[in-house]
Amino acid sequence: MAESSQMLKLAGGMAVGATAVMVASSALKQSLRDSVRCDASSSFEYHLAVHCPEITAATWQLVKLPKAASVVDLRQATCAALGADVDFSFYPVERETVDGACLKLGEELKEIGCLELLLATLPPDHLRVIQLVFAREVPRPADVPSGPTAFPICGTCLPILGTTYQSKGPYPIPEYNFAQNVFPTSGKYPWGSTVRSHEGRKQSVGEFGAAVIHRDAQYFEIMTADANIVQEMISRPADFPKLWNRDVEVGLQDFTANGLFTSSEKSEDWKTGHSLLPRGFNQIKVKGFAPQILAKTRAFVAEWSKFEAGQLVEGVNEWLTAMTADAVVSCSMGMDMCNVERLGLKQPPHKFVETFRFGLGVSIGSITTQSEYGLKRFLPFFDAEGQLQEKYEATKKEMQRQVEDLVEATRRGELSENSIIAAMLNDSADGKKVRFGALYGHVVNLMIAGHETTAATLGFTMQLLAEHPEFEQRALEEVRQVLQGKSEPSVEDVPKLQFVEQCFREALRLYSPVTSITRDVAYDTLLGGHRVYQGERINLVTRALHTNPEYWGGEFGDPLSFNPDRFSPEAVRQRHPNAYHPWGFATRACIGSQFALFEAKTFLASMLIHFQLKGVPGYKMVANCEGGGAAPSPEKLAFHIFPRPGGPVWSDGTMKPLCVSDTEATEATEAEDVIQDDASDSS
Numbered sequence: 268m269a270e271s272s273q274m275l276k277l278a279g280g281m282a283v284g285a286t287a288v289m290v291a292s293s294a295l296k297q298s299l300r301d302s303v304r305c306d307a308s309s310s311f312e313y314h315l316a317v318h319c320p321e322i323t324a325a326t327w328q329l330v331k332l333p334k335a336a337s338v339v340d341l342r343q344a345t346c347a348a349l350g351a352d353v354d355f356s357f358y359p360v361e362r363e364t365v366d367g368a369c370l371k372l373g374e375e376l377k378e379i380g381c382l383e384l385l386l387a388t389l390p391p392d393h394l395r396v397i398q399l400v401f402a403r404e405v406p407r408p409a410d411v412p413s414g415p416t417a418f419p420i421c422g423t424c425l426p427i428l429g430t431t432y433q434s435k436g437p438y439p440i441p442e443y444n445f446a447q448n449v450f451p452t453s454g455k456y457p458w459g460s461t462v463r464s465h466e467g468r469k470q471s472v473g474e475f476g477a478a479v480i481h482r483d484a485q486y487f488e489i490m491t492a493d494a495n496i497v498q499e500m501i502s503r504p505a506d507f508p509k510l511w512n513r514d515v516e517v518g519l520q521d522f523t524a525n526g527l528f529t530s531s532e533k534s535e536d537w538k539t540g541h542s543l544l545p546r547g548f549n550q551i552k553v554k555g556f557a558p559q560i561l562a563k564t565r566a567f568v569a570e571w572s573k574f575e576a577g578q579l580v581e582g583v584n585e586w587l588t589a590m591t592a593d594a595v596v597s598c599s600m601g602m603d604m605c606n607v608e609r610l611g612l613k614q615p616p617h618k619f620v621e622t623f624r625f626g627l628g629v630s631i632g633s634i635t636t637q638s639e640y641g642l643k644r645f646l647p648f649f650d651a652e653g654q655l656q657e658k659y660e661a662t663k664k665e666m667q668r669q670v671e672d673l674v675e676a677t678r679r680g681e682l683s684e685n686s687i688i689a690a691m692l693n694d695s696a697d698g699k700k701v702r703f704g705a706l707y708g709h710v711v712n713l714m715i716a717g718h719e720t721t722a723a724t725l726g727f728t729m730q731l732l733a734e735h736p737e738f739e740q741r742a743l744e745e746v747r748q749v750l751q752g753k754s755e756p757s758v759e760d761v762p763k764l765q766f767v768e769q770c771f772r773e774a775l776r777l778y779s780p781v782t783s784i785t786r787d788v789a790y791d792t793l794l795g796g797h798r799v800y801q802g803e804r805i806n807l808v809t810r811a812l813h814t815n816p817e818y819w820g821g822e823f824g825d826p827l828s829f830n831p832d833r834f835s836p837e838a839v840r841q842r843h844p845n846a847y848h849p850w851g852f853a854t855r856a857c858i859g860s861q862f863a864l865f866e867a868k869t870f871l872a873s874m875l876i877h878f879q880l881k882g883v884p885g886y887k888m889v890a891n892c893e894g895g896g897a898a899p900s901p902e903k904l905a906f907h908i909f910p911r912p913g914g915p916v917w918s919d920g921t922m923k924p925l926c927v928s929d930t931e932a933t934e935a936t937e938a939e940d941v942i943q944d945d946a947s948d949s950s
């Protein structure tokens with residue numbers, strides 16, 4: 268009997284239990300009739316054509332039953348015919364539609380005897396054939412449970428009050444507060460590990476064309492701390508793409524354009540960029556960047572070696588972002604900006620960084636008329652908004668000009684050929700090249716994604732090690748053992764720094780610079796057994812996932828405590844594979860993770876061996892986006908710096924400049940020359 272039935276897709280792809288509609292062709296019905304006629308002498312009273320849409324391999328089968336049979340007998344005969352031992356509900360196919368193809372299901376069959384009634388209503392040639400389909404009774408899936416409800420005000424609930432408070436609390440970062448309020452590390456989550464939360468305002472949802480967006484999508488986000496939800500999103504990428512379609516994202520694109528990080532995966536620019544750029548950051552390529560990374564680390568150590576022993580070094584974040592910006596631009600764009608050296612000389616950063624920071628600041632809203640003009644903004648005839656906008660437009664143009672200069676210099680062979688810009692100019696994937704107009708977006712995106720993130724995590728790691736001397740000592744011992752008397756790691760040494768990496772990963776767990784990783788619902792469907800609606804946003808709160816007691820408690824104690832042993836290979840093996848996602852996941856995962864790890868380990872090893880950093884007494888580390896940065900970093904980070912006893916720069920308690928070898932001395936002089944040149948350019 269040929270299979271010609273099919274479950275119609277309902278409600279955006281879900282077949283919903285008893286409301287199933289069967290499509291059965293007239294050929295099928297004819298063959299059922301024929302088979303019954305052939306069997307006319309049978310002593311059986313009922314000939315039932317059965318089919319289970321849930322068993323995809325099952326075709327229509329004929330089941331014969333005596334008149335005295337019960338539903339239990341029917342079930343057994345059906346299981347035997349379909350070769351499946353499952354509990355079914357039975358629905359007689361009740362009637363055809365006008366075109367004769369669609370058959371609707373009748374009331375669920377509770378006893379065989381009620382078939383008599385059905386037989387009586389059927390035309391004579393159907394007398395001995397009853398078609399049955401089975402559908403399991405699936406309870407209608409519920410929506411994702413709501414998080415904490417709104418504060419009741421005079422018997423009403425005002426969503427605006429009822430929702431933003433979930434993100435309020437002791438931390439300056441809303442996601443940290445959300446994690447603490449909704450996914451507390453002590454005990455069971457009061458509303459479950461995935462909740463629907465009101466955003467506090469309407470967010471228009473783009474990119475779905477004429478489709479009808481569920482009203483919830485504009486007001487609610489699904490917040491999760493559940494590794495199984497992440498697992499499901501990874502396994503169904505087409506259902507949960509990353510779209511860049513909210514007001515604030517579209518606003519940001521005004522400056523960042525369609526770069527890899529800030530674009531929708533439906534865009535052609537993302538697709539081409541995605542097939543080309545990650546190649547430039549794979550493990551092998553990253554090793555090729557080792558000389559540049561080491562040069563920037565060396566410059567940093569050299570600058571810090573100029574401090575007096577015990578001196579308080581303030582503005583550590585600024586130092587770290589200078590170093591990481593230099594490293595990522597040097598490796599991906601072939602230009603050394605010498606920001607570390609500039610900082611040492613107390614000079615402003617390279618103009619590329621200044622332009623970038625201002626443009627990004629305005630587009631993410633951290634630079635405003637208030638921060639720019641203070642009280643002056645209230646002066647009559649002083650058009651603060653207009654002034655800021657004008658400055659921003661000029662900055663955008665300047666940024667575009669600088670990127671164009673970099674591209675042209677690369678084209679002329681004046682900058683490194685081993686750069687991402689060179690790869691974007693020369694390489695193609697599936698015959699496609701990066702569109703010329705998209706180069707700008709990719710370059711700016713590498714800056715956004717590639718320097719503050721690493722700098723912030725380095726700052727957290729350094730402070731956490733200063734607070735935990737036992738782990739600092741273990742990291743130092745490892746570095747000494749791996750380096751074997753050298754003062755900086757070679758490219759072969761870096762992978763051996765296992766414990767140093769564990770320290771960095773642990774800091775990244777507690778203080779992920781990307782505080783939420785989002786995906787969008789492509790159409791109404793189920794996630795984790797709950798209904799989610801087209802256009803709705805799923806928001807993985809990294810802080811909450813990374814401190815979920817289900818994955819991070821146990822032998823390591825409080826999930827909020829710093830313990831790099833959580834990342835021993837043994838501990839990692841035993842943990843849920845999706846309990847840790849600081850780099851994002853699936854196709855939208857970070858392309859620079861290997862780069863960041865290599866850079867972080869090189870830097871931390873060099874710092875550990877040269878210096879002992881002591882935290883400022885009474886300092887309480889707080890993550891904040893101070894200075895308008897996009898990634899949370901440790902607020903007002905400062906250290907008292909000492910030469911590491913027994914380390915390479917130790918000399919009677921006073922630090923000596925590190926420029927000891929000829930190469931280093933030459934590099935330092937070259938850097939000063941570059942800074943001088945730039946200074947005369949801009950004057």
Ligand code: HEM
Pocket residue numbers: 509527528529541548595599712713716717718720721724775779780781783784785848849850851852854855856857858859860862863
């Ligand atoms: C500690 C350092 C870093 C962290 C924690 C980090 C984290 C992340 C995360 C979570 C995402 C995914 C965001 C999302 O799904 O919405 C991402 C994407 C990305 N990262 Fe990183 N990142 C780091 C360093 C870097 C570096 C050094 C580079 C470049 C050299 C880089 C380049 C990118 C790019 C281009 C994307 C976008 C990928 C895409 O969407 O196709 N990141 N990063």
